Amino acid sequence: xxxxxxxxxxxxxxxxxxxxxxxxxxxxxxxxxxxxxxxxxxxxxxxxxxxxxxxxxxxxxxxxxxxxxxxxxxxxxxxxxxxxxxxxxxxxxxxxxxxxxxxxxxxxxxxxxxxxxxxxxxxxxxxxxxxxxxxxxxxxxxxxxxxxxxxxxxxxxxxxxxxxxxxxxxxxxxxxxxxxxxxxxxxxxxxxxxxxxxxxxxxxxxxxxxxxxxxxxxxxxxxxxxxxxxxxxxxxxxxxxxxxxxxxxxxxxxxxxxxxxxxxxxxxxxxxxxxxxxxxxxxxxxxxxxxxxxxxxxxxxxxxxxxxxxxxxxxxxxxxxxxxxxxxxxxxxxxxxxxxxxxxxxxxxxxxxxxxxxxxxxxxxxxxxxxxxxxxxxxxxxxxxxxxxxxxxxxxxxxxxxxxxxxxxxxxxxxxxxxxxxxxxxxxxxxxxxxxxxxxxxxxxxxxxxxxxxxxxxxxxxxxxxxxxxxxxxx
RNA sequence: GGUCCCAUCGUCUAAUGGUUAGGACAUCACCCUUUCACGGUGGUAAUAUGGGUUCGAGUCCCGUUGGGAUCACCA
Numbered sequence: 001x002x003x004x005x006x007x008x009x010x011x012x013x014x015x016x017x018x019x020x021x022x023x024x025x026x027x028x029x030x031x032x033x034x035x036x037x038x039x040x041x042x043x044x045x046x047x048x049x050x051x052x053x054x055x056x057x058x059x060x061x062x063x064x065x066x067x068x069x070x071x072x073x074x075x076x077x078x079x080x081x082x083x084x085x086x087x088x089x090x091x092x093x094x095x096x097x098x099x100x101x102x103x104x105x106x107x108x109x110x111x112x113x114x115x116x117x118x119x120x121x122x123x124x125x126x127x128x129x130x131x132x133x134x135x136x137x138x139x140x141x142x143x144x145x146x147x148x149x150x151x152x153x154x155x156x157x158x159x160x161x162x163x164x165x166x167x168x169x170x171x172x173x174x175x176x177x178x179x180x181x182x183x184x185x186x187x188x189x190x191x192x193x194x195x196x197x198x199x200x201x202x203x204x205x206x207x208x209x210x211x212x213x214x215x216x217x218x219x220x221x222x223x224x225x226x227x228x229x230x231x232x233x234x235x236x237x238x239x240x241x242x243x244x245x246x247x248x249x250x251x252x253x254x255x256x257x258x259x260x261x262x263x264x265x266x267x268x269x270x271x272x273x274x275x276x277x278x279x280x281x282x283x284x285x286x287x288x289x290x291x292x293x294x295x296x297x298x299x300x301x302x303x304x305x306x307x308x309x310x311x312x313x314x315x316x317x318x319x320x321x322x323x324x325x326x327x328x329x330x331x332x333x334x335x336x337x338x339x340x341x342x343x344x345x346x347x348x349x350x351x352x353x354x355x356x357x358x359x360x361x362x363x364x365x366x367x368x369x370x371x372x373x374x375x376x377x378x379x380x381x382x383x384x385x386x387x388x389x390x391x392x393x394x395x396x397x398x399x400x401x402x403x404x405x406x407x408x409x410x411x412x413x414x415x416x417x418x419x420x421x422x423x424x425x426x427x428x429x430x431x432x433x434x435x436x437x438x439x440x441x442x443x444x445x446x447x448x449x450x451x452x453x454x455x456x457x458x459x460x461x462x463x464x465x466x467x468x469x470x471x472x473x474x475x
Numbered sequence: 476g477g478u479c480c481c482a483u484c485g486u487c488u489a490a491u492g493g494u495u496a497g498g499a500c501a502u503c504a505c506c507c508u509u510u511c512a513c514g515g516u517g518g519u520a521a522u523a524u525g526g527g528u529u530c531g532a533g534u535c536c537c538g539u540u541g542g543g544a545u546c547a548c549c550a
Contacts, residue, residue, distance in 0.1 A: 008550090009550090010549080010550055012549090012550085042550070044549090044550085045548095045549055045550070047549085048549070048550085148548060150548095166479095166480070166481095169479075169480085170479090171478070171479065172478075174478095175477075175478050175479085175545090175546080176546095177545095177546065177547090179547080179548090180547080180548045181548095182548085183548040184548060185548080187548085189547085189548065189549080189550085190549070190550045191550090193550095194550085208550095209544090209550095210479095210480070210481095210543090210544070211543095211544055211545065211550095212544095212545095212550095213479065213480065213544075213545085214478070214479050214480085214544075214545050214546085215545075215546095235480095237480090237481075237543090238543080238544085240543090243542070243543095244542065244543075246543085272487095275487065275488080275499095276487070277487090279487085279488060279489070281489080282489085282498090283489080283497085283498045283499075285487095285498090285499060285500095302487095302488080303480080303481065304480090304481050304482065304543095305481075305542090305543070306486090306487065306488090307486060307487080308486095308487095309486050309487065309500070309501090311486080311500065311501060312486070312487065312499080312500040312501080313500095314500090315499090315500055315501085316500085318513090322513075356512065356513050356514095357511070357512040357513065358512090367511095384510085387509085387510080417509075420509080421509085424509095431508095431509055432508090432509060432510085434509080435509030435510075436509070436510065438509085439509070439510055439511095440510085443510090445510090445511095446510075446511080447510065447511040447512085448510065448511065449510095449511070449512075450509095450510085450511085450512095451508090451509045451510060451511085452509055452510075453509075454509090455510095
């Protein structure tokens with residue numbers, strides 16, 4: 001039997017990182033086994049539905065290259081793939097489950113049910129409707145009385161099942177809640193819809209957050225009543241924001257689209273989150289999606305929560321940026337460059353010096369601001385012990401450099417560097433005693449992307465000479 | 476509170492019951508260098524805690540502590 005996994009998000013907003021990681025694991029399990037990855041939209045709660053959320057799901061999965069084999073937009077043999085379009089199916093199976101004894105009609109209002117519960121004394125909700133004879137209940141349903149269908153749990157003792165990550169799990173049947181399966185509006189709850197759909201869609205591996213570990217026995221009971229075989233369960237620990245809080249959209253924690261907007265590459269994000277809770281068993285860390293397909297295995301999934309570390313993601317993003325070809329890098333960087341530059345400069349040369357030192361694209365504006373104009377700076381900037389420079393050395397060096405640069409016509413980095421190096425030698429100075437002051441004069445900043453001559457090439461000859469003259473006036 | 480789950484450097488993690496407890500990020504130092512980076516080399520840094528089993532425990536068992544999850548007509 002071929003492996004079939006499903007990603008089943010509810011369209012309630014943007015794609016958060018934990019969700020994306022679950023999708024990734026689903027995808028990898030399927031693809032590592034030559035199986036199918038199915039996309040199903042769980043929109044049974046109309047109150048939480050957010051317009052456009054489905055499109056975000058589509059675009060995110062496409063952007064990272066996790067293409068689905070069946071789904072709402074492309075169809076498949078097990079559709080429809082949107083739960084709201086499957087409403088009659090759930091009703092049919094819910095009533096069937098009642099006949100099979102796995103559920104019963106309940107006429108209590110939500111308020112009544114709440115009152116029955118006493119959380120203080122840990123008394124569970126004992127639904128009085130359980131005792132209504134089926135024939136009588138059916139009559140009331142037929143008569144149009146509002147009802148829900150509630151799971152019936154009469155079993156005693158321990159429920160056991162195997163989880164691929166957590167191992168064997170045992171939970172007492174008494175702990176299980178007789179939850180609502182079919183709501184009064186006719187929609188199923190997750191508790192029911194996921195079982196019916198996973199079975200009908202022949203899902204073999206269910207990956208979901210470990211908050212479902214303790215409710216899984218309820219689902220198994222449903223499978224049992226219908227005589228169906230439950231899937232393999234792969235419960236994964238949450239992705240945390242810190243030691244005690246999950247990453248959540250409510251807190252405004254980073255979503256996939258937030259990260260992309262900040263200049264993180266989708267490939268780097270996928271690579272990073274794959275490693276949050278999974279490892280390949282060796283020291284390798286950089287993996288493309290295709291490479292992950294080859295090495296991924298359920299056995300190496302971790303049981304404990306992992307804290308999302310933006311610092312490491314940032315490092316990894318830097319690795320990916322460096323792997324980009326010059327053209328690819330330019331394509332990503334161009335919008336940021338154009339948005340901040342007010343001066344006409346050699347934008348390609350600028351991109352070249354930026355690529356090896358950038359970790360996130362959103363750092364570009366702050367890194368290249370000096371290209372537009374040189375901010376006021378204190379002349380103590382010229383003091384650098386290692387370069388053996390100070391204001392006096394700078395004054396001399398800049399004067400020499402100005403004089404020499406005026407005569408240079410081949411304004412390439414190689415030539416400029418050669419000229420200034422030769423100049424230093426002629427004047428009996430160290431390279432740094434020329435280069436450092438020139439760079440400061442051109443940028444007004446202690447740190448810059450690129451060295452003195454690289455900056456000179458980018459801003460051009462006229463501007464270079466003008467900036468050196470200005471700097472000299474202030475010394 | 477009941478139940479379930481989890482626990483190795485600050486963070487992500489590795490370690491058939493036998494290693495000087497390994498790697499990566501971060502951090503520090505040095506090297507490279509026209510700055511800053513990149514890159515390279517090295518350092519600091521961990522088995523929550525108490526018992527037990529064993530010749531030997533990060534690893535197995537029990538307790539403690541700490542953390543998380545769950546107990547919805549949300550998923």
